[in-house]
Each structure stands twice: as structure tokens, then as C-alpha cells.
Amino acid sequence: MSYGTNSTPNLxxxxxxxxxxxxxxxxxxxxxxxxxxxxxxxxxxxxxxxRLLDVGAGTGETILALLRYGIPLSxxxxxxxxxxxxxxxxxxxxxxxxxxxxxxVGDFLTDPKELRQRYDLIxxxxxxxxxxxxPSILGGLAGxxxxxxxxxxxxxxxxxxxxxxxxxxxxxxxxxxxxxxxxEIIDNSIAMSGLTTIFKQRVYAYTRRPPGEAPQDVMYTVQxxxxxxxxED
Ligand SMILES: C[S@@+](CC[C@H](N)C(=O)[O-])C[C@H]1O[C@@H](n2cnc3c(N)ncnc32)[C@H](O)[C@@H]1O
Numbered sequence: 172m173s174y175g176t177n178s179t180p181n182l183x184x185x186x187x188x189x190x191x192x193x194x195x196x197x198x199x200x201x202x203x204x205x206x207x208x209x210x211x212x213x214x215x216x217x218x219x220x221x222r223l224l225d226v227g228a229g230t231g232e233t234i235l236a237l238l239r240y241g242i243p244l245s246x247x248x249x250x251x252x253x254x255x256x257x258x259x260x261x262x263x264x265x266x267x268x269x270x271x272x273x274x275x276v277g278d279f280l281t282d283p284k285e286l287r288q289r290y291d292l293i294x295x296x297x298x299x300x301x302x303x304x305x306p307s308i309l310g311g312l313a314g315x316x317x318x319x320x321x322x323x324x325x326x327x328x329x330x331x332x333x334x335x336x337x338x339x340x341x342x343x344x345x346x347x348x349x350x351x352x353x354x355e356i357i358d359n360s361i362a363m364s365g366l367t368t369i370f371k372q373r374v375y376a377y378t379r380r381p382p383g384e385a386p387q388d389v390m391y392t393v394q395x396x397x398x399x400x401x402x403e404d
Pocket of ligand 1: 184185188203207226227228229230231232233250251252253256274275276277295296297298301302
């Protein structure tokens with residue numbers, strides 16, 4: 172189910188990121204780093220640590236932000252369907268520290284071997300808006316979150332189609348379908364998965380603007396949720 176999309180995509184996001192990968196860090200640079208810093212700051216405050224799963228890892232900027240904020244990560248798994256994006260990530264992180272999985276998160280969550288793993292921290296930054304059924308993906312991810320683990324996500328809430336189309340053009344050049352998720356849908360999905368929201372903040376990000384046009388920021392929500400319970404693993 173989709174709760175809102177822009178109307179004129181000309182590529183799907185997988186093809187887009189494959190083509191965009193070599194320029195991703197150059198083009199999104201500071202903005203991407205700044206946004207990931209906001210997420211990492213919140214994760215640091217939650218005191219999450221241990222085994223990380225980073226969904227939609229891209230060029231690795233989320234993982235690098237977590238490391239910059241001193242979050243102790245004992246193992247890192249990075250998943251992303253784009254070989255091009257992962258090729259940019261690899262040189263940034265020592266091979267022995269990271270397991271790289273080139274896979275769509277939906278496929279990942281159907282693999283019995285992967286479903287046996289447990290993670291203390293699951294991050295999904297600037298990615299849910301590319302996923303058609305984020306609520307069910309969140310449910311799947313919650314299932315592999317360890318007791319006392321934290322899930323940190325970001326999502327785009329914009330629902331006014333006229334505004335969202337402008338934002339879309341400014342931020343992503345109308346390149347692919349963007350999915351919007353109202354707060355209640357995400358909140359429900361988190362609660363139904365047995366997690367408790369522990370942090371929520373609105374953040375304006377990716378303030379790219381076409382020359383001559385007014386600034387058009389994208390409003391994201393950064394949300395953290397914990398699986399409370401007695402330790403078992
Ligand atoms: C905007 S980038 C964000 C990368 C990184 N998290 C960051 O903040 O810099 C979005 C990434 O999500 C990935 N992605 C898109 N659809 C995905 C899916 N279904 N499963 C996993 N990753 C996906 C894209 O390939 C891309 O690398």
C-alpha cells in the first residue's frame with residue numbers, strides 16, 4: 172500500500188541510484204552529512220550500541236556518522252540493492268569491520284538465514300521514501316531487532332500533492348517515485364511491532380534548489396523506537 176507519491180517519475184529509484192552513485196557524495200555532500208549527524212546524535216543519546224544493520228546504506232554516510240558520534244558498533248551489516256552505491260561505500264570502511272549485502276530490503280527480509288540474525292541497532296536513513304510499503308518493511312525489521320535494541324528511521328511526511336511535487340523536483344529532479352508516510356501510519360506500524368517510540372524530531376534536509384528558484388526544503392521526521400524487554404540474547 173502506498174500513502175502518497177509524486178506523479179511523474181521517469182526512472183525507478185534502483186536505476187536512479189545506480190546511475191547517480193559516482194556523483195552521490197559530491198552532489199549531496201554536506202547536506203547528507205548534516206542530516207546523518209542529526210540521526211547519529213539522537214542514536215548516541217539513546218545509548219544504542221552493538222550489532223548494526225544499516226538499511227539503504229548507500230555510500231556509507233549513515234554508518235560514518237554513527238562512528239563519528241562514537242557509537243560502539245561490534246559488527247556492521249550494510250544492505251543496499253545498488254552495486255554502484257556500495258562501490259562508493261567499500262573504500263570508506265575496512266573490509267573486516269563490515270558485511271556488505273547487495274540486496275533489496277524486501278528480499279533480505281524473506282531470507283530465513285537473515286531472519287535468524289538479531290541486531291541492537293537498525294538504521295534506515297533517507298530510504299523509506301523509496302520503499303513502496305514501508306510499514307510492512309518496518310514490521311519485518313522490528314522482528315530482527317534484539318531486546319532493548321533501537322531502530323532509527325527517517326521518513327517524508329509531505330502529503331499536499333502540489334507542494335510535494337515542487338519539493339520533489341527541487342530535491343530529486345523528478346527522477347523517481349517518492350512515497351510519503353503520514354506520522355500516524357509510521358507510529359502504528361512501530362507500536363504494532365512491539366516497539367516504543369523514544370524520540371521524534373522534524374528536520375529540514377536536502378535543501379538543494381534549482382538556480383533562480385526559492386529554497387524548497389524537504390521535511391523529514393527522524394524517529395527512534397526501542398524494543399523494551401528483559402535481555403535474552
Ligand atoms: C538517499 S540514499 C541514502 C543513503 C544513506 N543512508 C545516507 O543517508 O547517505 C538511499 C539509498 O537507499 C537505497 N534503496 C532504495 N531502495 C531500497 C530498498 N528497497 N532496499 C534497500 N535499500 C534501498 C538506494 O539504493 C540508496 O542507496
